[in-house]
Amino acid sequence: AGLPKLGCQLQAGKEVRFNPEDDNYDHQLSVRMACVDPTTKDELNVVEIEGQDSEGQKVKAVLATLKPSSLPSVCLGGFEITPPVVFRLRSGSGPVHISGQHLVIMEGDQSFDEDEEEEEEEEEEEETLTTAKKRPALVTQKLSVSSGIN
Numbered sequence: 001a002g003l004p005k006l007g008c009q010l011q012a013g014k015e016v017r018f019n020p021e022d023d024n025y026d027h028q029l030s031v032r033m034a035c036v037d038p039t040t041k042d043e044l045n046v047v048e049i050e051g052q053d054s055e056g057q058k059v060k061a062v063l064a065t066l067k068p069s070s071l072p073s074v075c076l077g078g079f080e081i082t083p084p085v086v087f088r089l090r091s092g093s094g095p096v097h098i099s100g101q102h103l104v105i106m107e108g109d110q111s112f113d114e115d116e117e118e119e120e121e122e123e124e125e126e127e128t129l130t131t132a133k134k135r136p137a138l139v140t141q142k143l144s145v146s147s148g149i150n
Contacts, residue, residue, distance in 0.1 A: 006102050009037070010047060010087055011094040018102075019084035026105040030080045034064040035073035037095040042069045045092030051081045063087070066096060076100075 006029065008016040020027045034047055049063040064074045080103075087098055 006100045008087060008098050010089050010096045010098065012089050012092065016087045017084065020102065027083050028080050028103040028105065029083060029085055029100060030078045030103055031063065031076050031098060031100040032078060033073060033075055033099045034066060035097050036066050036068045037097060040068050040095060041093060042067065043092050045094060045096050046090040047096055047098070048088050048090040049081065050086040052084070062090065
């Protein structure tokens, strides 16, 4: 299971398009990472992304600037954009790898989403309780080590 993964390789003079079928769902592209390939020449590789603004006008922006010797990869932290999207190298010869996830937003049964949110909240509460229980043990260990040194 899991979310569909996206992976593509950019090279000079080639574009990569992401435009899923119109299937009555909303789609988002969550871009996670950009990195150079081990075979990439030590030159500046500028990754450009082209999308649309809320009015449907084309918008271009630099997604990442990579150089194998100084910045071989960058974590984009889930940069989200609505398709259609075009990736290209504005400069450099590549290859540069882009990875991320294709998110499909389904509308419909809201009760399922609410149940899922409640389960996530319960899991977070359990994690918080577990973390809270573990912390005093760590402090106790530190104190006993300190008292053993004196």
